[in-house]
Amino acid sequence: MKTLVVMDSSKRGLKTSDLELLGYLEEKGFEVSALALGEEPENFKKDSLPLNLKSFFFHEDLSFYNPLAYVEVLKKQLQQTQYSLILSTASCKTQDFFPYAAATLKAPYINQIKNLSVEKDGSLKIIKSLYSGKLLGHFQIKKSPSFLLVQNNQLRGAWKTGGEPIALDLVLPKNPIQHLKFKRPEKQVQDLSEANIIVSGGRGLEKPENFKLLEDLAKKLGGEVGASRAVTDAGWQPYSRQVGQTGKTVSPTLYIACGISGAIQHLAGMQGSKVVVVINKDPEAPFFKKCSYGLVGDLFVLLPKILKSLE
Ligand code: FAD
Numbered sequence: 001m002k003t004l005v006v007m008d009s010s011k012r013g014l015k016t017s018d019l020e021l022l023g024y025l026e027e028k029g030f031e032v033s034a035l036a037l038g039e040e041p042e043n044f045k046k047d048s049l050p051l052n053l054k055s056f057f058f059h060e061d062l063s064f065y066n067p068l069a070y071v072e073v074l075k076k077q078l079q080q081t082q083y084s085l086i087l088s089t090a091s092c093k094t095q096d097f098f099p100y101a102a103a104t105l106k107a108p109y110i111n112q113i114k115n116l117s118v119e120k121d122g123s124l125k126i127i128k129s130l131y132s133g134k135l136l137g138h139f140q141i142k143k144s145p146s147f148l149l150v151q152n153n154q155l156r157g158a159w160k161t162g163g164e165p166i167a168l169d170l171v172l173p174k175n176p177i178q179h180l181k182f183k184r185p186e187k188q189v190q191d192l193s194e195a196n197i198i199v200s201g202g203r204g205l206e207k208p209e210n211f212k213l214l215e216d217l218a219k220k221l222g223g224e225v226g227a228s229r230a231v232t233d234a235g236w237q238p239y240s241r242q243v244g245q246t247g248k249t250v251s252p253t254l255y256i257a258c259g260i261s262g263a264i265q266h267l268a269g270m271q272g273s274k275v276v277v278v279i280n281k282d283p284e285a286p287f288f289k290k291c292s293y294g295l296v297g298d299l300f301v302l303l304p305k306i307l308k309s310l311e
Pocket of ligand 1: 246
């Protein structure tokens with residue numbers, strides 16, 4: 001099954017979850033090629049590139065998102081090679097131009113994929129999250145090409161290095177959207193959906209100043225701070241830190257929830273996490289039913305102890 005992985009490229013480099021998706025598909029024996037698309041990473045020429053990264057298209061105009069350009073590049077790729085599957089991981093860009101490209105080509109599109117496997121009869125079986133993760137849907141695709149978006153950090157593998165990709169030569173269509181200016185938010189937040197460790201806080205933190213405890217812990221662990229909706233609604237943390245149904249979907253290796261009750265809408269955003277640690281003073285908090293480790297106690301007592309032990 002000829003498969004193309006589309007990798008989001010920015011000045012910082014290729015997206016880790018795209019690289020891991022490529023590694024996963026290599027491990028599972030897919031006939032996979034990758035295409036890097038976007039801005040040229042600062043270290044692109046010096047980096048050891050993935051073996052199956054066959055082509056790239058970088059253009060300074062792609063520092064401003066231009067869906068027409070992305071779709072044009074994909075269409076050109078599909079004219080050259082008959083790919084059966086075009087895959088990527090979810091980002092604000094791919095969630096926009098994947099369905100657009102699929103609609104343009106009258107191709108099927110499935111998002112929020114948690115797993116995919118090739119059956120004995122050669123067909124592709126897809127498992128995707130439905131209703132904010134309350135249900136898993138099983139699907140089969142019978143049309144080629146198909147566009148598939150995988151949830152971040154779900155399909156992970158080690159990718160081989162040694163690639164020598166070629167640059168695509170294309171004329172970009174004019175962007176009908178004119179970008180006037182960008183304004184940075186006051187607090188800089190790394191994209192939570194990419195974070196490997198998240199320390200999240202809820203209403204149990206009592207006031208915004210107390211998030212310093214979580215910031216210290218996140219810094220020690222090399223992670224990021226997340227929040228429940230109660231916290232972002234109260235303005236204690238920016239919305240970009242909210243985890244859940246109406247916030248970010250995250251799947252870090254470690255998720256530490258402090259003073260969060262574990263409402264279904266919060267769980268919907270973090271249930272892909274590998275190890276979940278819950279700190280809550282109420283032993284009946286629903287989060288304790290969904291965690292790997294639970295600490296029943298006052299976070300204002302426990303967090304300083306954890307921080308001290310990490311020193
Ligand atoms: P609370 O429910 O008030 O829980 C606070 C917890 O802190 C309690 O369990 C308490 O025991 C504990 N606590 C208090 N003091 C301490 C202490 N000193 N030490 C230890 N523990 C302490 N919520 C989200 O998070 N994300 C979403 O995306 C989201 N989307 C929603 C969408 C819809 C349509 C709706 C209706 C709701 C949504 N919600 C979302 C809200 C959700 O239902 C909950 O109201 C919210 O998650 C509660 O936040 P919380 O756990 O921080 O607060």
